[in-house]
Each structure stands twice: as structure tokens, then as C-alpha cells.
Amino acid sequence: MKSFDTILKECEALSFDLNFTHAKKWKAEKSDRILVGYLPIYVPREIIHAANGLPVGIMGSGDRKQIIKGDAYYQSYICHFPRGIIELALDKNLDNFDGFMFPAICDCVRNLSGMFKLSQKGKFQRYFDYPQNFEPQTGGVFYIQEMEKVMEDMYAINKIKVTDEKLNKAIKLYNKNRKLIEAIYAIRQQYPWRLSAVETYHILRAGIVIPVEEHNEILSQVVEYISNERGEPMDNIRVVVSGSFCEQPPVGLIKSIEMAGCYIVDDDFMLGSRWIQGDINENSNSPLSALSSAYINQSTFSSAYYDVGNPKGKRLVDLAQKRNADGVIFSAASFCDPALLDRPEMQKECDAAGIPHINFQFHENTGQFKVIKEQAGTFSDSIKLWA
Amino acid sequence: MAAPTEAIKEKSMILQKDMLAKQFHDLSKAKELGKKVVYTFVPGNITELILSFDMLPVYPEINALQSGMRKKSASFIKDAEKIGFSEDVCTYVKCDIGMMLNGNIGPTGEKLPSPDLLLLSYTGCFTFLKWFENLERLYPGVPVAMLHTPYQEDGQITKDQIDYMVKQLKEDVIPKMEKVSGKKYDPARLSEMMKNSAKAEDLLVKVLESAKNVPTPIDAYFAGVYYIGPIFTAFRGTTAAVEYYTELWNEVQERMRLGLGPVTPEGEIKEQKFRLVMEGPPNWTNFREFWKIFYDMGAVIVASSYTKVGGVYDLGFRHDPTEPLESLAKYCMGCYTNMNLPQRVGLIEKYVKEYKADGFLINSIKSCNSFSAGQLMIMREIEQRCGVPVGFIESDLVDPRYFSYANIKNRLESYFQMLEQRKIILKRDGIEAG
Ligand code: SF4
Ligand code: SF4
Numbered sequence: 001m002k003s004f005d006t007i008l009k010e011c012e013a014l015s016f017d018l019n020f021t022h023a024k025k026w027k028a029e030k031s032d033r034i035l036v037g038y039l040p041i042y043v044p045r046e047i048i049h050a051a052n053g054l055p056v057g058i059m060g061s062g063d064r065k066q067i068i069k070g071d072a073y074y075q076s077y078i079c080h081f082p083r084g085i086i087e088l089a090l091d092k093n094l095d096n097f098d099g100f101m102f103p104a105i106c107d108c109v110r111n112l113s114g115m116f117k118l119s120q121k122g123k124f125q126r127y128f129d130y131p132q133n134f135e136p137q138t139g140g141v142f143y144i145q146e147m148e149k150v151m152e153d154m155y156a157i158n159k160i161k162v163t164d165e166k167l168n169k170a171i172k173l174y175n176k177n178r179k180l181i182e183a184i185y186a187i188r189q190q191y192p193w194r195l196s197a198v199e200t201y202h203i204l205r206a207g208i209v210i211p212v213e214e215h216n217e218i219l220s221q222v223v224e225y226i227s228n229e230r231g232e233p234m235d236n237i238r239v240v241v242s243g244s245f246c247e248q249p250p251v252g253l254i255k256s257i258e259m260a261g262c263y264i265v266d267d268d269f270m271l272g273s274r275w276i277q278g279d280i281n282e283n284s285n286s287p288l289s290a291l292s293s294a295y296i297n298q299s300t301f302s303s304a305y306y307d308v309g310n311p312k313g314k315r316l317v318d319l320a321q322k323r324n325a326d327g328v329i330f331s332a333a334s335f336c337d338p339a340l341l342d343r344p345e346m347q348k349e350c351d352a353a354g355i356p357h358i359n360f361q362f363h364e365n366t367g368q369f370k371v372i373k374e375q376a377g378t379f380s381d382s383i384k385l386w387a
Numbered sequence: 388m389a390a391p392t393e394a395i396k397e398k399s400m401i402l403q404k405d406m407l408a409k410q411f412h413d414l415s416k417a418k419e420l421g422k423k424v425v426y427t428f429v430p431g432n433i434t435e436l437i438l439s440f441d442m443l444p445v446y447p448e449i450n451a452l453q454s455g456m457r458k459k460s461a462s463f464i465k466d467a468e469k470i471g472f473s474e475d476v477c478t479y480v481k482c483d484i485g486m487m488l489n490g491n492i493g494p495t496g497e498k499l500p501s502p503d504l505l506l507l508s509y510t511g512c513f514t515f516l517k518w519f520e521n522l523e524r525l526y527p528g529v530p531v532a533m534l535h536t537p538y539q540e541d542g543q544i545t546k547d548q549i550d551y552m553v554k555q556l557k558e559d560v561i562p563k564m565e566k567v568s569g570k571k572y573d574p575a576r577l578s579e580m581m582k583n584s585a586k587a588e589d590l591l592v593k594v595l596e597s598a599k600n601v602p603t604p605i606d607a608y609f610a611g612v613y614y615i616g617p618i619f620t621a622f623r624g625t626t627a628a629v630e631y632y633t634e635l636w637n638e639v640q641e642r643m644r645l646g647l648g649p650v651t652p653e654g655e656i657k658e659q660k661f662r663l664v665m666e667g668p669p670n671w672t673n674f675r676e677f678w679k680i681f682y683d684m685g686a687v688i689v690a691s692s693y694t695k696v697g698g699v700y701d702l703g704f705r706h707d708p709t710e711p712l713e714s715l716a717k718y719c720m721g722c723y724t725n726m727n728l729p730q731r732v733g734l735i736e737k738y739v740k741e742y743k744a745d746g747f748l749i750n751s752i753k754s755c756n757s758f759s760a761g762q763l764m765i766m767r768e769i770e771q772r773c774g775v776p777v778g779f780i781e782s783d784l785v786d787p788r789y790f791s792y793a794n795i796k797n798r799l800e801s802y803f804q805m806l807e808q809r810k811i812i813l814k815r816d817g818i819e820a821g
């Protein structure tokens with residue numbers, strides 16, 4: 001078994017390897033393997049796995065890459081995320097990828113799918129339309145059709161037929177993955193000092209660029225390590241961070257929140273890996289229906305999804321209460337319409353439930369955290385003082 | 388700058404003004420008249436279906452743009468920002484929310500009725516979803532019907548997608564409309580209305596395509612949104628819309644016969660120096676000033692993408708009375724903002740070529756990611772494919788803070804100079820422009 005430090009270092013390196021070396025190496029080992037890049041938030045990775053593919057999460061270039069060409073493709077009032085993606089594409093970081101999936105979360109990501117089409121990046125560029133209708137017979141059927149399109153795209157490349165057996169096997173692997181991730185969150189809920197938010201972030205982010213089998217191995221070891229005492233408890237407040245589901249905050253920002261005296265007990269940074277709540281049926285005669293039903297009935301919430309009937313503000317409050325959080329930090333990317341349009345309503349719900357909150361906006365390449373640190377520090381102090 | 392004078396109007400414009408005034412008046416009296424009110428959106432609207440239940444549609448974007456034109460949007464937007472809406476987000480939403488916070492007084496000064504049904508058809512823009520989530524909270528208990536329009540991701544409309552939409556119409560939208568209106572769905576009536584829609588659509592296309600003439604009798608952007616297009620949405624399916632477009636088409640034919648140019652608020656454009664294709668929504672807060680920069684320089688817009696958010700009829704789509712629900716589905720999916728980027732580029736390329744344009748111009752709107760994200764790539768593609776000079780300006784729909792007259796004027800002047808130079812060179816080399 002590797003030492004915990006080695007695991008953490010490896011995960012950190014994997015999370016920010018913008019050349020996706022590990023994934024490309026995996027693909028090179030066999031001729032019928034394919035790489036499918038996907039953007040935030042969620043795609044059913046199981047179908048890619050079952051087609052001998054590796055789903056690779058592309059979460060932007062963060063503060064690890066200078067944006068030169070990307071800026072020439074986007075006006076100043078559009079979030080930073082897509083310009084980083086274009087930069088990666090133009091710099092050949094995404095070469096060797098067979099196709100790309102663009103989940104239907106906002107107009108920027110949607111139009112980015114068209115930009116990939118126009119520049120013919122990859123063999124397919126699939127805009128993955130989620131149903132906004134949550135009736136199984138309507139939206140559920142539509143979702144299956146959307147998955148089938150991607151399966152056809154992949155089949156055209158490697159001629160691998162996705163069987164029910166392969167799909168069920170993939171579902172099982174991803175069930176395990178989500179379960180282990182939730183185990184980490186559960187341990188951190190009780191003992192947040194055992195694994196910092198930044199370490200958690202690296203561990204989860206590494207998981208979206210390597211095979212799930214390898215990630216499950218890493219997660220099992222992490223769970224084992226943090227089942228034992230590690231670190232020192234501090235007099236920190238407990239917060240939920242909300243609004244960073246797509247463009248990722250720089251690691252410095254996450255660190256600043258922690259250093260300012262806040263344990264992040266839940267967040268939406270790597271939300272796609274935790275999108276489905278609970279297990280998906282892994283012994284079904286129709287695994288596509290099982291995936292669809294999980295999407296319809298077991299999805300978590302995010303600003304990028306329609307919520308009438310099950311409002312996000314309430315769900316955020318429930319989450320904060322479940323995690324026993326002292327407060328909520330709204331942290332959204334600048335110019336992120338979905339997150340920012342939700343903010344007033346979500347804040348109102350927090351007020352109604354008596355949950356204190358603060359908010360800030362960031363760019364994935366923000367380099368200055370002084371103000372954020374001060375703001376989070378004051379937030380933490382005031383909660384400690386008045387709680 | 389001189390104060391704007393009273394705009395010069397043609398008969399069709401007066402007709403339209405009366406129709407709109409009546410519409411807002413009916414809305415203000417809706418509750419007294421026992422009429423049910425449906426809030427919905429322009430792109431991918433299903434007006435005929437709403438009207439077939441004798442309900443009245445309200446389009447929040449139209450209220451927002453009208454507030455912009457009447458200089459009320461700035462304070463509405465500020466009010467929305469005061470309750471927590473970020474400076475960064477779509478100002479249409481903020482303007483609408485601000486208007487509601489201020490008593491929901493519509494553009495004509497009469498109070499708009501609260502909705503009896505919120506009909507969310509969010510073709511081509513995710514912000515619509517957010518907008519309606521907010522409306523749903525402002526009007527608790529009002530039923531919400533959702534019509535999810537799949538995106539034309541592959542550049543086509545598939546049978547699966549049509550089935551999905553028809554199913555939503557049958558299983559969710561229509562039952563909710565029946566419940567709210569207390570009336571049964573009447574397919575025969577809907578089909579009848581669609582006959583009118585198709586007639587109006589034929590006429591609208593004739594009017595828009597008249598701009599292929601040199602000189603053009605219409606301006607397909609400023610006039611397109613000012614008096615050619617707006618009537619379309621709320622009145623599609625009615626005989627009044629057919630009458631209006633008949634009148635308009637007669638006027639346009641007459642202008643062509645006389646060789647007259649487009650009507651502007653200051654009369655007819657005498658000299659047409661530049662023919663442009665325009666992408667992106669206009670600015671509403673300074674609409675007349677903005678337009679004036681163009682007509683003062685002899686620039687006319689011969690085709691625009693914004694006038695296609697309510698339907699790309701010039702590509703052949705017509706509402707079809709023989710399959711009303713399928714045709715509503717196809718209509719929603721066909722709107723401009725629901726077309727993928729390669730399709731958008733293809734359409735603009737076609738416009739530049741078929742309308743013999745000298746240039747392509749983008750008005751990039753700060754509010755609108757649906758339009759703006761990807762526009763710089765569209766610009767490069769058009770430059771490559773058509774070889775015409777491309778121009779780029781920035782403003783906003785209804786937030787006057789983002790309309791800089793001097794900046795836009797400077798940019799446009801340089802752009803027009805570039806077009807002028809090109810014309811001289813092409814003429815010298817004996818090549819026809821366009
Ligand atoms: S950060 Fe927000 S606006 Fe930008 S691409 Fe992501 S979801 Fe869309
Ligand atoms: S983003 Fe654009 S299309 Fe969407 S509501 Fe705002 S202005 Fe309209």
C-alpha cells in the first residue's frame with residue numbers, strides 16, 4: 001500500500017495534468033480504446049466505460065495555463081471557463097481525444113459544442129441534452145435517446161458494442177466510486193481535520209481523468225487512512241460552499257477559505273462525480289433505463305438544472321442542515337448566469353432557515369485571495385462569536 | 388444631440404400601434420373580462436395554442452424591451468440588483484423583475500395582470516429557465532407548464548425530438564391549459580389559426596426578402612424589429628395579423644415600384660451606400676440614436692439573425708394546419724437561437740451572399756450568452772467564407788450603462804470607412820462588390 005503522502009501527491013499531479021498524460025497512456029495500451037472528454041457537470045460515464053472508453057473530465061485550465069488565444073474567442077463579459085477550454089484545444093492538449101460531450105448546462109457550454117464542431121475537434125462533438133421534463137415516460141425516454149446517440153458516436157469509432165452485461169459492470173464500478181466518495185464526505189463531516197478540502201478536491205479531481213477501477217483503489221485506501229486519526233482538530237466553523245459547479249475555483253481560493261477558519265463540509269466542486277444520489281440498479285435487464293431512472297429520480301441539485309417542484313434553495317438548506325454546517329459560502333464564477341441568477345433566491349432560503357451566508361465571485365485564474373481570506377475570516381469570527 | 392422628433396409613420400405602422408395598444412389594454416382589463424393570462428417567451432412561442440384557449444399571452448421580454456425604449460429599464464435593473472441580482476447577469480431578467488417589484492406597470496402605463504399560467508418554453512436560452520424559476524417564486528401557486536425544446540445539436544430536427552415535444556404538449560401543456568382556461572382543447576380551432584399563421588408567414592417572408600432588391604425597400608434589422616417583426620408573436624394565428632402583413636406587403640411593393648428606400652423615423656433613406664448583414668439583438672435604450680448612426684451614414688441592414696428568433700421562415704418553415712402539434716414542435720426547434728453554431732454560420736453566410744451584402748456586423752450584447760458566446764468565431768468564419776469586411780460593436784439590450792454612444796459611433800465610422808475603401812478598390816479592379 002502506498003503511503004498517504006504519495007497518494008495525495010499523485011492525485012494532485014493527476015488533477016492538474018492538463019495534458020491528460022495518464023489517460024492518453026491508458027488509451028495507447030490497446031487499439032480499441034477511446035477517450036471521451038466531457039465538460040461539467042454530469043454525464044453518465046458508465047456508457048463510455050462500457051464502450052471501452054475512458055471518460056475524461058475537462059474542468060478548465062484553471063490558473064495553470066496562460067490564456068492567450070482563448071481570449072480572442074470570447075468577449076470580456078463571458079465567464080473564463082470556455083476560453084480555457086479553447087486554449088487547451090488550440091494548444092493540442094486535447095489531441096488524441098476521440099470525442100467530446102457537452103452537457104446542457106448553459107448557453108456558453110452549448111455554444112462551445114458548436115465551436116468544437118466548426119473546428120472539427122475530435123471525431124464527435126456531442127451536445128448532451130438533458131431532459132428538463134422529469135416524467136419517466138417523457139423525459140426518461142428522451143434521456144435514453146440522448147445516451148444512445150453517444151453510444152452510436154463511440155461505436156462508429158471502435159466498433160465495440162455496448163452490451164447489458166458491460167453496462168451493468170460499469171454501473172457497479174461507478175456505484176462503488178460514489179459510495180467511497182460519500183464515505184469520505186461522511187468521515188469528513190465528523191472529523192473534517194482528517195482530510196483538508198484541498199486534499200479532498202485533488203482526490204476527487206484525479207478520479208475524473210483516470211480509469212474508475214484505479215480511482216476506486218485510491219478511494220479505498222483514502223477511506224482506510226482517514227478512518228484513523230490524522231491532523232489536529234481546530235476551532236473552525238463548518239461551511240457548505242455552493243455555486244462552483246462548473247468553472248472551478250483556483251485551489252488557492254479553497255485553501256484561503258480553510259485558512260480563514262472554515263471547514264468545508266460540503267461543496268459542489270466535483271459535482272458530476274456525486275451527481276447521482278445512492279446506487280443505480282446494477283442488475284437490470286435494461287441498464288439504460290436504470291441510468292435514466294437514476295437521472296430522473298436520484299439527481300442532486302445545481303443552478304444549471306430546472307427545479308420547479310423541488311426548489312434548490314430548500315435543498316441547499318437541507319444539505320447545510322444535514323452536514324451540520326454553521327454557514328454557507330456562495331462562491332460563483334464571474335459572469336456565470338446560472339449560479340448568479342439563483343443566488344438571491346438561495347440566500348433568501350438561507351435567511352429563512354437562519355443560516356448565515358457570504359458570497360464572492362472568482363475567475364478560475366484569480367491570483368489574489370487576500371480579500372476572500374479576510375471576508376471568510378470575518379465570517380468565521382462572527383459565527384464563533386454569536387453562535 | 389438634437390432631441391428626437393416625432394417619427395414618420397406609414398399606414399401599417401399606425402395599424403400596428405393600434406393593435407399593440409389594444410393588446411395591452413385588453414391585458415389590463417383581463418381580470419374584469421374573465422380572460423386568463425399566460426406568461427411565456429417569444430422564441431419558440433406557441434401563441435396559436437394559447438389563443439385557441441382564448442387566453443392572453445404576456446411576453447416578459449417584450450415588456451423589458453419596451454421598458455428599455457421608454458427609459459425605465461435603468462431604475463428597474465437597479466432595483467433588481469438591490470435585492471441581490473448580480474451586475475453580471477442578463478438584464479432582461481433584471482428589468483422584468485424590477486418592473487414587478489414596482490407594481491408590474493406595463494409599457495402603456497396600465498397594470499399588467501398577474502399570470503394564471505406560467506408557460507415555460509425556453510427555446511435557445513437557459514436564462515429563460517432561471518427567469519421562470521424566479522417568476523414561479525414571485526407568483527406562488529400559479530401552475531407552471533414546461534415545454535422543453537431540444538436543441539438542434541446535429542443541425543437537424545429528428546422524429547424522436549418531435550415525439551418528445553408532442554408528448555409534452557399532450558401530457559402536460561394542454562391539460563394545464565384546459566384546467567386554467569376551463570375549455571377543452573379544440574384541434575380544429577388550432578388548425579384554423581394555423582392557416583392564418585401560414586398566410587402571415589408567407590407575407591412576412593416576402594417582406595423580409597424584398598431586401599434582396601438593390602436598393603432595398605426595407606431595413607431588415609432596425610425596421611425589422613421596430614415594425615416588421617413585433618406584431619408577429621402576439622398575433623400569429625389571427626386574421627388581424629394577416630391583415631397587417633397584407634397591408635405591409637402592399638406598402639413594400641409600392642416602395643419597390645417607386646424605387647424608394649427604407650423608412651426611418653426621419654423619413655426615407657435617400658442614398659444606400661452600404662448593405663450589411665447584422666447578427667445579435669439591438670440596443671433598446673438608445674434605439675433611435677443607434678439606428679440614426681446607420682442611416683446617417685447610408686448603411687442599411689439587408690438581413691439579420693435577430694429577426695429570426697421568432698422563427699426562420701425564410702428557410703421554408705410554415706405552421707401546418709394538418710399536423711398542428713407536430714408543427715408547433717418543429718417551429719420551436721427551428722428558431723434561430725436553437726440552431727447550432729455551424730447552422731448559424733451557414734445561415735449568415737447565405738444572407739451575405741444572397742442579399743449581396745458589403746459587410747457583416749455583430750452587435751454583441753453583454754446580457755446575452757445565448758447569442759454572444761461564439762460570436763467571435765462566427766465572425767472569423769464569415770470573414771473567411773465570404774471575404775467581406777466584418778465589424779464588431781458591443782452594447783446591451785436594456786442596460787443603458789453599457790451603451791456608449793461615442794464608442795459605438797467611432798467604431799462604426801471606422802468600419803464604414805473600411806467598407807468605403809474596399810468599394811473603391813473593388814471598383815478600380817473592376818469587381819462588383821458583394
Ligand atoms: S461557469 Fe457558468 S456560465 Fe460559464 S460555462 Fe460554466 S455554467 Fe456556463
Ligand atoms: S440571455 Fe439572451 S435570449 Fe436569454 S433571456 Fe437574456 S437576452 Fe433573452
